Amino acid sequence: MVTCFIRYQIDPFQREAFKTYAENWGRIIPRCGGHLLGYFLPHEGTNDIAWGLxxxxxxxxxxxxxxxxxxxxxxRANFAFAQDARFILREERSFVDTVGGTFCQVPQMRT
Incomplete structure (x- = not known):
């Protein structure tokens, strides 16, 4: 698997607009053939960096x-929404390979 890692610099005052944009991709990306791993908003620390995988x-x-x-x-409408509202200030894309044995690992419970 190859993963498109998208780093966004967002307007921190338009966080909800970016959230709507990301939620829209939740319907669009799978329909178009991508495996959406998730969109992520800043929680603590830097407040203007978000990611999509x-x-x-x-x-x-x-x-x-x-x-x-x-x-x-x-x-197309979602892209237009982002351009019109201007909540994405910068976008960078990188393509990364998954390291075998590390993807989607879940914690093992100790008994």
Whole structure:
């Protein structure tokens, strides 16, 4: 799996707008073929950095997703919402590989 790791610098005074934007992706991304791992808002510490993580089987699957996303009316509307409201100040994308044996590990309870 390859993961698209998106780092956002957001307007901290428009946190709720970014939250709405992220929640919208919760419907759009899976429909277009991405495995949404989650969006994350700052909780403590730096108040203007948020993240989104989307998984794909490979880069070819990512390219198919991008093509579907361009054709998705709700996806285009969500991008327009962000541009109009200007709550995203900067966006950076990195693609990372999953390290085997570390992904989605859950704590093991001791008895």
């Amino acid at each position: 989307i998984g794909f089987d490979n880069l070819a699957a990512y390219e198919r997703y991008r093509a579907r996303l361009r054709d998705d009316a709700e996806g």
